[in-house]
Amino acid sequence: MTEATRKKLRELAGEDRFVPGIYNYCDRWCVRCLFNTRCLNYAMELERGKEAPLRELDEESFGEELIDTLTDTVEMLREMAAEAGVDLDALDEDVELNAAMAEKERQFERSAEHPLAAASMAYIKLIDSWFEDAGPAFQAKEDDLNARVRMGLDEAGLAADANALADAVAVIRWYQFFIHVELQTALLHAQEEPHPLLADEPRHSDGKAKIALIAIDRSLDAWDTLGRMFPRHETETLEILAHLDRLRRAAEAEFPEAQAFIRPGFDEADAWAEIAPDLRL
Ligand code: SF4
Numbered sequence: 001m002t003e004a005t006r007k008k009l010r011e012l013a014g015e016d017r018f019v020p021g022i023y024n025y026c027d028r029w030c031v032r033c034l035f036n037t038r039c040l041n042y043a044m045e046l047e048r049g050k051e052a053p054l055r056e057l058d059e060e061s062f063g064e065e066l067i068d069t070l071t072d073t074v075e076m077l078r079e080m081a082a083e084a085g086v087d088l089d090a091l092d093e094d095v096e097l098n099a100a101m102a103e104k105e106r107q108f109e110r111s112a113e114h115p116l117a118a119a120s121m122a123y124i125k126l127i128d129s130w131f132e133d134a135g136p137a138f139q140a141k142e143d144d145l146n147a148r149v150r151m152g153l154d155e156a157g158l159a160a161d162a163n164a165l166a167d168a169v170a171v172i173r174w175y176q177f178f179i180h181v182e183l184q185t186a187l188l189h190a191q192e193e194p195h196p197l198l199a200d201e202p203r204h205s206d207g208k209a210k211i212a213l214i215a216i217d218r219s220l221d222a223w224d225t226l227g228r229m230f231p232r233h234e235t236e237t238l239e240i241l242a243h244l245d246r247l248r249r250a251a252e253a254e255f256p257e258a259q260a261f262i263r264p265g266f267d268e269a270d271a272w273a274e275i276a277p278d279l280r281l
Helices: 003-013 040-047 059-083 095-113 115-150 155-190 204-229 231-254 269-275
Strands: none
Touching (some): 003 040, 095 115, 095 155, 115 155
């Protein structure tokens, strides 16, 4: 990162047009996000000159983006610590710090082994195998739509069908990895947070679980669309719908306060009033 970019990022962080922390509980689909002009994270991505918000959210790009962001953040932290007279390298020798990192690692392992993590990982694979099986049906559907357009049949209806199909596929693919990542993050944080009944503050884990639940709901709708469009794959589609529904109920049981979590911006009437005055939450 150049010095000029770093300076610009610091300036951006001082602007008051952004909703604090909005990017912590969103679905990272920035091009579709109605709050992207109010999001510091998005402004920084644009400033870095990357196309990360426009990229497909597959495992590889998700990891690359995370590493880039973490590298930049660590660099900036080092600079700020040096300005404050703190030597971060000296902390590497700290015994307590090492113990805390070892505990973090154990927490990560526990979250990765949790049934919710396993079920959301299984969902990733179910999607891949559904699309593999349905490949020829997609081609047939496309041929059918084209043939009907050539015959001059109901152009508006065909366009609506094509859009619904494209949107359903986009939604399913966008959330394919996202649901797993967010649920595992929620499980990770929950290990160091107070029990929901004892928590004074909203729990970060509930916010993460809430956005995972939202992604599951949108994916269920998208599968419903695919199910109607590809009746020959009804059995596999119903299997996926049932799997997602079980995952949803298990996530709600694990995070009973998730639905009540208020996400900055997205769940606030004031924030919506500013960007869409006619909309009522
Ligand atoms: S809040 Fe919106 S713009 Fe910001 S990171 Fe999330 S999806 Fe992207």
